[in-house]
Amino acid sequence: MKITFLGGGNMATALIGGMIERGFDAAGIQVVDLGAETRARQAERFGLRAVDSFDATALDCDVLMLAVKPQQMKAALAPIAGKLNGQLVISVAAGLRLADLGRWLGAPGQPYSRLVRCMPNTPALIGAGVTGLYADPSVDADGREAAERILAAVGSVVWADSEDQMDAVTAISGSGPAYVFHFIEALEDAGRALGFDEADARRLAIDTVLGAARLAAGSEDSPAVLREKVTSKGGTTAAALNSLAESGWHGALVKAVGAARARGQELGAELGKD
Numbered sequence: 001m002k003i004t005f006l007g008g009g010n011m012a013t014a015l016i017g018g019m020i021e022r023g024f025d026a027a028g029i030q031v032v033d034l035g036a037e038t039r040a041r042q043a044e045r046f047g048l049r050a051v052d053s054f055d056a057t058a059l060d061c062d063v064l065m066l067a068v069k070p071q072q073m074k075a076a077l078a079p080i081a082g083k084l085n086g087q088l089v090i091s092v093a094a095g096l097r098l099a100d101l102g103r104w105l106g107a108p109g110q111p112y113s114r115l116v117r118c119m120p121n122t123p124a125l126i127g128a129g130v131t132g133l134y135a136d137p138s139v140d141a142d143g144r145e146a147a148e149r150i151l152a153a154v155g156s157v158v159w160a161d162s163e164d165q166m167d168a169v170t171a172i173s174g175s176g177p178a179y180v181f182h183f184i185e186a187l188e189d190a191g192r193a194l195g196f197d198e199a200d201a202r203r204l205a206i207d208t209v210l211g212a213a214r215l216a217a218g219s220e221d222s223p224a225v226l227r228e229k230v231t232s233k234g235g236t237t238a239a240a241l242n243s244l245a246e247s248g249w250h251g252a253l254v255k256a257v258g259a260a261r262a263r264g265q266e267l268g269a270e271l272g273k274d
């Protein structure tokens, strides 16, 4: 499978790194990116072809992965509008709707429809991502299977029932690693405030999150039951959880995920006007 990435930034790097780690051939992957430094980094790190604009070789692919920022997408697609000939196009962009991508990619009056929207996350770099997928209804089984094969190489996949759900996936798991890193930062800060040096505070915080996530992933107990098993009556965990409840922590996170979803919807509506 020949795959060209439009945009070689953070998300493309996570996907390419994860794919190569899991046996995809770097010789079959190309990157189109405006930045000379980005191209040099991609070529050096992965040994792949990186160019500054679409030439015949970059367009000669089975799958085109759209990995520029949502605000950059329309301009980035302009040079190839009307030039595709059946490539499966997979967008990783937050918010952008298939109808708008299809309009920007097609010839005037002929929207392109062999399109899949996906929302991966950066743990893809170590094969531990999770990706939501939604295909235009016109995409055939081969197209859906190709999209799933690429994203399943870097973690688990979940097919969304409707395109609307992609903004929710973005808010939960696309942005989710940032919430977890933020939690780790706070736990590390707490460790430092209680007298540990930076290295030990970080180790205690990261290994706690890693161990708890692995336990939750492998357990038949729900996260709520696992939480109760840590929480001795009248003990230390209860003191912490009571304090978190007083601060409205649970509600704050639910509200934050709602804000992320709303931003995705807003981006789609704003940028799709063009």
Ligand SMILES: NC(=O)C1=CN([C@@H]2O[C@H](COP(=O)(O)OP(=O)(O)OC[C@H]3O[C@@H](n4cnc5c(N)ncnc54)[C@H](OP(=O)(O)O)[C@@H]3O)[C@@H](O)[C@H]2O)C=CC1
Binding pocket: 006, 007, 008, 009, 010, 011, 012, 032, 033, 034, 035, 038, 066, 067, 068, 069, 070, 072, 075, 076, 077, 092, 093, 094, 119, 120, 121, 122, 174, 175
């Ligand atoms: N980061 C994440 O965790 C996730 C991101 N996404 C989605 O992935 C997409 C990319 O995000 P991210 O990787 O973080 O962004 P980055 O800014 O890291 O990467 C985008 C890259 O595209 C380049 N670029 C911009 N315009 C063009 C163009 N016209 N032609 C070719 N290359 C261009 C940029 O160059 P320059 O820097 O010079 O502008 C940059 O190197 C976004 O749409 C985002 O919604 C999805 C899931 C998770």
Ligand SMILES: O=C(O)[C@@H]1CCC=N1
Binding pocket: 094, 170, 174, 175
């Ligand atoms: O912050 C963003 O908009 C992108 C989408 C999900 C993660 N990063």
